[in-house]
Every structure is written in C-alpha cells, then in structure tokens.
Amino acid sequence: xxxxxxxxxxxxxxxxxxxxxxxxxxxxxSRRPAKVVDGHIPSELGLWIFILWDMTLFALIMLVFxxxxxxxxATFTESAHQLIQPIGVVNTLALLLSSYxxxxxxxxxxVGRHLQARRLVLxxxxxxxxxxxxxxxEYSSEISGGHTPASGxxxxxxxxxxxxxxxxxxxxxxxxxxxxxxxxxxxxxAGTQKLAEGIASYWHMVDLLWVAIFAxxxxxxxx
Amino acid sequence: xxxxxTRRVTVVFAGLVVAxxxxxWLGSESSLTGVGFGPxxxxxxxxxxxxxxxIGRDFMELRAAxxxxxxxxxxxxxxxxxxxxxxxxx
Numbered sequence: 001x002x003x004x005x006x007x008x009x010x011x012x013x014x015x016x017x018x019x020x021x022x023x024x025x026x027x028x029x030s031r032r033p034a035k036v037v038d039g040h041i042p043s044e045l046g047l048w049i050f051i052l053w054d055m056t057l058f059a060l061i062m063l064v065f066x067x068x069x070x071x072x073x074a075t076f077t078e079s080a081h082q083l084i085q086p087i088g089v090v091n092t093l094a095l096l097l098s099s100y101x102x103x104x105x106x107x108x109x110x111v112g113r114h115l116q117a118r119r120l121v122l123x124x125x126x127x128x129x130x131x132x133x134x135x136x137x138e139y140s141s142e143i144s145g146g147h148t149p150a151s152g153x154x155x156x157x158x159x160x161x162x163x164x165x166x167x168x169x170x171x172x173x174x175x176x177x178x179x180x181x182x183x184x185x186x187x188x189x190a191g192t193q194k195l196a197e198g199i200a201s202y203w204h205m206v207d208l209l210w211v212a213i214f215a216x217x218x219x220x221x222x223x
Numbered sequence: 224x225x226x227x228x229t230r231r232v233t234v235v236f237a238g239l240v241v242a243x244x245x246x247x248w249l250g251s252e253s254s255l256t257g258v259g260f261g262p263x264x265x266x267x268x269x270x271x272x273x274x275x276x277x278i279g280r281d282f283m284e285l286r287a288a289x290x291x292x293x294x295x296x297x298x299x300x301x302x303x304x305x306x307x308x309x310x311x312x313x
Contacts, residue, residue, distance in 0.1 A: 039287050062303075063310060096236065107225060208279065214246075220264045
C-alpha cells in the first residue's frame with residue numbers, strides 16, 4: 001500500500017505535491033523527479049499549437065493594421081479618437097480580473113477545492129459578461145455615430161479585430177461554463193486536468209490578445 | 224493550495240493593473256505634450272507586450288513549462304513587439 005502510494009506520488013507533477021493532506025515525506029519524494037522532467041505542458045501540446053497559431057493570426061492582422069496606418073496616419077489618428085477609450089480600459093481591467101480569477105480557480109481545482117473553484121470561475125464568467133455588455137454599448141455607439149466597417153480602413157480593421165476577439169470571448173465563456181459544470185459534478189482532478197488547464201489557457205490567450213489590441217488600436221493609433 | 228503560487232499570481236495581477244493604468248496614461252493626449260509620439264508609442268507597446276509576457280508566464284503557467292514552449296512563446300512576444308515598434312515609430 002505504502003509502496004503503491006510512493007510510486008503514485010513519484011508520477012505526480014510538482015504542483016500536486018503541495019496539496020493539503022499530503023505528508024512531508026511524500027512531498028519530498030514527489031519533488032525530486034520534477035527536477036528531472038523538463039516542465040509540465042498545461043493541458044496538451046495540440047492545444048498549444050492551436051493557441052500559438054491563433055495568436056499569430058491575430059498578430060498578423062494587427063501588424064497589417066499598423067502597416068496600413070503608415071500610409072494614412074492622420075485619418076487613423078482621427079478615427080482612433082472616435083473610440084471610447086474608457087470602455088477599452090474597463091474592458092482591459094475586466095479581462096485581467098477574469099484571467100486572475102481563472103488562474104486562481106485552476107489552483108483551487110487542483111487541490112480539490114471545488115466550491116472555491118466554482119465561485120472563481122463564476123466570477124470570471126461575470127467579467128466576460130461585463131466585457132461583452134460594454135462591447136455591445138461601444139459597437140452601438142460607433143455604428144450610430146456612422147462608423148461602420150465601410151467607413152474606412154481604420155474601422156474595417158477595428159471591427160475585424162474586435163469582432164474576432166469578441167467571438168473568442170463568447171467561445172471562452174461557453175468553455176468556462178463547461179468547466180463550471182465539471183466542478184459542480186465534483187469530478188476528480190485526474191479526469192479533468194486536461195480540460196481545466198486547456199480552458200484556462202484558452203481564456204488567458206483571450207486576455208492577452210485584448211491587451212495587445214487595446215494598446216495598438218485604442219492607444220498607439222490615437223497618439 | 225500552493226500559497227507561494229497564489230501569492231505570485233496575485234502580485235502579477237496587481238502589476239498588470241498598474242501597467243494598464245500606465246499605458247492609458249502614456250496613450251492619453253495630455254501626456255503627449257511632454258513625452259512626444261515616438262517615445263510614448265514605444266513605451267506603450269513595450270509595457271503592453273511585457274504584460275502579455277507575464278500573462279503567459281504566470282497565468283498560463285508557462286513558467287513551469289518545457290523550455291521549448293517557453294522559448295516559442297517568448298520569441299513570439301519579442302518578434303511582435305519589435306515589428307510593432309518598427310511599424311509605428313520608424
């Protein structure tokens with residue numbers, strides 16, 4: 001029995017050994033192989049290939065946007081001034097907060113604190129709702145002000161970038177809800193690790209993409 | 224729960240919030256009169272992509288990921304940052 005447990009602990013990644021109820025002896029034993037193994041891939045490699053591909057796609061659109069800006073800087077600056085920057089700032093903070101809550105939820109899920117993880121994921125879903133609500137207000141304001149994808153190059157890129165990003169927010173929210181369901185069913189970490197880590201990684205990608213979009217479209221273009 | 228990890232994630236979140244306020248301040252018109260477009264834009268991009276780096280390393284847990292994955296992510300951030308600065312400032 002003891003031998004079997006020792007073997008199981010040796011197979012665990014380092015972060016699991018810090019959980020509650022694990023004695024000091026097994027904690028020491030489980031830490032040793034972590035130095036030998038070259039890190040832990042959150043979820044699985046296939047997801048990371050997708051994430052890096054998606055990030056690259058967004059990066060290419062943002063760089064083409066900046067390239068186009070060089071040929072008509074005055075119009076881009078004037079158009080960027082039509083955006084509601086405070087909404088962009090609040091949305092950035094909402095997504096950062098959601099990302100923080102998701103990171104905390106993953107840590108809680110790993111050690112079996114399902115209720116705490118559920119509350120944190122619920123908070124992240126709330127932040128996503130705030131983001132989508134504010135984005136709807138922003139779109140409504142822009143369109144009623146006569147700024148549509150047909151209004152020029154700046155707004156064409158603005159709607160493509162923020163629209164694609166909003167689609168990612170919606171997909172991410174559905175995934176967070178799925179995670180919430182697995183937490184409600186109190187499934188063991190071993191069976192949900194890849195799902196939870198995958199959803200968390202996807203959500204953080206949604207966050208970091210917005211950080212880049214906000215900086216380049218809302219701030220730099222308006223300078 | 225790993226208290227050290229929780230603490231680090233919390234500190235990183237606080238830093239990201241502060242950095243967001245700094246980039247907004249840098250991007251606001253009032254600051255431009257004193258800073259100038261080039262340095263302000265460069266600093267805005269640098270701060271933004273430093274935030275991206277921290278989101279990857281601490282929220283996405285790439286800090287504990289294999290070297291290759293960490294390297295690919297860091298190179299992505301570096302290349303996009305340099306390209307963005309070059310397109311905006313040069």
